[in-house]
Amino acid sequence: MAFEKVRDAMLATDSELVVKEINAELAKGADPKAIFDVLTDAMGEIGDLFSEMKMFLPEVMLATEAMNEAFAILGAEMQKQDQAIENLGTVVIGTVKGDVHTVGKDMVTGTLNTAGFKVFDIGIDSSPQDFVEIAEREGADIIGLSALMTATMPSQKDVIEFLESKGIREKYKVLVGGGVVTQEWADEIGADGYSKDAVGAVDVAKRLVGR
Amino acid sequence: MRGKIFTYWNRSESGPIMTEKDFDLKVYWPAVKKVVKKYNIEYNPDEVVPQSVDQINDIYKAARELFLEVGVFNVTTGRRITWTEKELDDTMKKFPSEMTVGEGRDACHFDHRVLNDPRPANCLGRVLGPQDPALLDRVFYAYASEHRIDHCCFQGIIPYINGAKVRPWSPHEISAELKRVSEMDHARRRAGRPGMSDWSSAPVSLQAAMAAMNSDSGMRKGDVRHIYIMPHLKTSYEQFTRTMATFAFGHHQWGIGQAYVGGLSGSPNMAAVVSCAELFAYCMLYNPSALGLWTADGMYFATTSRTALWVCFHAGAAWVNNTNTFSLDGAPYGVVASGPCTETYFWEHAAAAIGDAVTGMNSGGGTGWQSALTMGATPIGARFASEVCDAVCEAQIGWKEANRLVNYCLDKYMDRMDAHTLHEGGKRFDECYDVETCEPTQEYLDLYNKVKNELREQGLKNLG
Ligand code: B12
Numbered sequence: 001m002a003f004e005k006v007r008d009a010m011l012a013t014d015s016e017l018v019v020k021e022i023n024a025e026l027a028k029g030a031d032p033k034a035i036f037d038v039l040t041d042a043m044g045e046i047g048d049l050f051s052e053m054k055m056f057l058p059e060v061m062l063a064t065e066a067m068n069e070a071f072a073i074l075g076a077e078m079q080k081q082d083q084a085i086e087n088l089g090t091v092v093i094g095t096v097k098g099d100v101h102t103v104g105k106d107m108v109t110g111t112l113n114t115a116g117f118k119v120f121d122i123g124i125d126s127s128p129q130d131f132v133e134i135a136e137r138e139g140a141d142i143i144g145l146s147a148l149m150t151a152t153m154p155s156q157k158d159v160i161e162f163l164e165s166k167g168i169r170e171k172y173k174v175l176v177g178g179g180v181v182t183q184e185w186a187d188e189i190g191a192d193g194y195s196k197d198a199v200g201a202v203d204v205a206k207r208l209v210g211r
Numbered sequence: 212m213r214g215k216i217f218t219y220w221n222r223s224e225s226g227p228i229m230t231e232k233d234f235d236l237k238v239y240w241p242a243v244k245k246v247v248k249k250y251n252i253e254y255n256p257d258e259v260v261p262q263s264v265d266q267i268n269d270i271y272k273a274a275r276e277l278f279l280e281v282g283v284f285n286v287t288t289g290r291r292i293t294w295t296e297k298e299l300d301d302t303m304k305k306f307p308s309e310m311t312v313g314e315g316r317d318a319c320h321f322d323h324r325v326l327n328d329p330r331p332a333n334c335l336g337r338v339l340g341p342q343d344p345a346l347l348d349r350v351f352y353a354y355a356s357e358h359r360i361d362h363c364c365f366q367g368i369i370p371y372i373n374g375a376k377v378r379p380w381s382p383h384e385i386s387a388e389l390k391r392v393s394e395m396d397h398a399r400r401r402a403g404r405p406g407m408s409d410w411s412s413a414p415v416s417l418q419a420a421m422a423a424m425n426s427d428s429g430m431r432k433g434d435v436r437h438i439y440i441m442p443h444l445k446t447s448y449e450q451f452t453r454t455m456a457t458f459a460f461g462h463h464q465w466g467i468g469q470a471y472v473g474g475l476s477g478s479p480n481m482a483a484v485v486s487c488a489e490l491f492a493y494c495m496l497y498n499p500s501a502l503g504l505w506t507a508d509g510m511y512f513a514t515t516s517r518t519a520l521w522v523c524f525h526a527g528a529a530w531v532n533n534t535n536t537f538s539l540d541g542a543p544y545g546v547v548a549s550g551p552c553t554e555t556y557f558w559e560h561a562a563a564a565i566g567d568a569v570t571g572m573n574s575g576g577g578t579g580w581q582s583a584l585t586m587g588a589t590p591i592g593a594r595f596a597s598e599v600c601d602a603v604c605e606a607q608i609g610w611k612e613a614n615r616l617v618n619y620c621l622d623k624y625m626d627r628m629d630a631h632t633l634h635e636g637g638k639r640f641d642e643c644y645d646v647e648t649c650e651p652t653q654e655y656l657d658l659y660n661k662v663k664n665e666l667r668e669q670g671l672k673n674l675g
Binding site for chain 2: 150182196
């Protein structure tokens with residue numbers, strides 16, 4: 001298999017080794033795009049193992065770090081050759097205002113990252129302004145809102161209404177989730193997508209960006 | 212006060228400083244991997260109930276080492292609080308082996324339990340998830356009058372009040388908490404159990420919780436409130452503030468070792484070590500009067516999956532066999548995935564109760580639908596779990612037979628849990644309980660009796 005060492009380093013979630021192997025391949029004159037594709041496939045494998053609970057969140061976080069470092073190197077190389085890095089789309093995700101539950105949002109960040117989305121996790125207790133500022137800055141396609149409590153579900157609606165008030169609702173697809181959230185609630189507040197779990201979130205996100 | 216908790220809190224200002232991510236990935240995670248490897252702790256999916264005392268003792272040793280190496284990260288100050296071996300041992304030596312919560316003749320006494328304890332266990336009831344405000348008193352009364360439940364988390368969430376949604380830090384949150392506490396207090400009085408302890412922690416803001424933290428509102432000193440350790444091995448000044456508020460009113464605190472299998476706690480064998488380590492964190496930081504284990508799967512919230520039960524029973528047995536603390540509340544810690552009035556609702560409770568019994572923990576239950584949907588709490592689950600648990604204790608079936616029975620129960624629902632569909636179906640409280648008498652409908656009782664009969668056929672002959 002091509003670039004086996006790069007792939008293995010990725011599956012070992014060892015960012016230092018990933019960088020070392022990439023540099024070694026580039027020094028040999030390898031095509032950065034081809035290396036990038038191998039890494040993307042490895043991330044996909046990690047995502048599958050994660051969904052099956054055979055790999056775990058800390059490993060996915062480490063793999064994501066490794067991928068980001070690889071991006072930095074390969075992206076620069078690819079730009080030199082007028083190639084562009086492709087991803088499925090950009091997602092800004094966070095837990096809404098008043099809510100500090102992070103586990104579910106982190107799981108979704110993990111599955112989206114490994115599926116090939118570029119994900120900006122803005123953390124917990126995030127205000128509508130936080131979501132919109134980062135979404136605008138990063139040119140996001142999707143805004144993902146996690147809410148775990150009955151009392152914080154209305155904060156999802158706030159983000160949608162904030163987007164409307166700024167006249168930019170149509171620029172983004174809004175994806176909602178979290179323990180208490182249901183499809184009915186998503187419909188009621190006019191969200192574009194809902195998923196009950198982190199595995200399903202990938203399918204819905206792909207659908208939202210037309211992939 | 213056991214242990215010098217204020218001295219330990221102050222280490223939040225002097226311990227090693229770092230980002231939360233560095234704590235997770237560079238301190239906590241490598242340490243978890245290291246101790247699990249050192250003690251060679253392995254997950255065997257067929258042995259949901261522990262089969263080896265050596266293994267559970269190793270889990271305890273690994274948890275102790277993990278706790279001493281990593282400490283607890285205070286997210287407010289970005290610093291790590293750590294302890295010496297001597298400090299940990301001194302506190303654990305003095306830690307109470309008995310505790311009473313609640314008041315008067317309705318008080319519930321927790322003593323130390325042992326593995327395969329033959330004595331009946333305590334039973335925790337939990338009203339969780341959103342409730343219809345108009346029916347809240349009915350649900351609370353049904354729980355308060357369920358005689359098997361001896362301590363209860365009356366935590367039903369009130370979604371709206373005074374024509375407004377109840378949002379964190381809004382004035383309505385205070386109104387909702389005042390309503391919840393007074394309805395809880397009325398329910399326990401009407402049920403003839405005024406001193407039964409309430410373990411709820413519904414409001415997000417401490418202000419709202421504190422507004423009702425007085426006897427005029429209906430809260431009593433025998434009541435218990437939740438203070439938390441965040442996943443994993445993390446705290447904050449907010450938690451210390453909550454602890455201070457409970458000290459000020461003079462009531463109790465409860466805490467749970469948590470685990471999210473697949474999430475930050477990793478694989479089941481790692482998660483067992485982590486949840487056991489979190490119990491140390493409670494003892495060192497919060498002076499708790501009650502401890503338990505709420506272990507769940509990270510991809511589909513479930514406390515009764517094969518992996519979540521493995522973690523709970525192994526972590527619980529490790530703690531029970533190596534410490535002298537008052538007993539722990541075990542799985543499912545009040546909530547299952549199936550909806551009320553389904554057969555699998557009972558199988559999930561049974562699987563949890565059987566393992567709790569032989570690992571020296573208390574039983575409990577009640578809420579269905581992963582505590583996510585409206586009106587999903589019914590006390591019959593707790594009743595059933597308590598009956599099963601006590602029958603197992605009395606029959607002294609041992610770990611091998613307990614494991615066979617738990618696997619038998621798991622076979623009834625694991626396929627749907629794996630497909631993430633177990634929460635589908637079921638009925639609301641007001642569809643499966645008579646809201647006047649607060650008794651379960653015949654349909655619900657038939658399911659309860661069906662599962663009981665099948666457990667008797669499976670050998671649990673003394674199940675009444
Ligand atoms: C862990 C936990 C905590 C931890 C959180 C730690 C942390 N840093 O995350 C701590 C202890 C801090 C905590 C605190 C509180 N909690 Co809490 N908590 C939980 C618990 C037990 C598990 C949540 C969890 O992590 N689940 C595991 C993950 C994987 O599941 P999940 O989040 O649902 O995510 C999955 C899906 O929903 C989906 N998903 C999630 N987000 C998103 C986003 C998108 C875009 C998509 C598509 C999908 C998606 O994918 C995920 C994976 O498949 C739940 C119980 C429950 N039934 O969920 C209560 C629960 C959420 N908490 C509750 C409460 C009341 C509180 C407190 C108010 C208690 C208190 N008084 O102190 C505080 C509030 C703090 C705050 N301001 O937010 C209640 C809420 C009740 C309600 N209906 O409102 C619950 C339901 C417990 C209960 N049954 O009563 N809690």
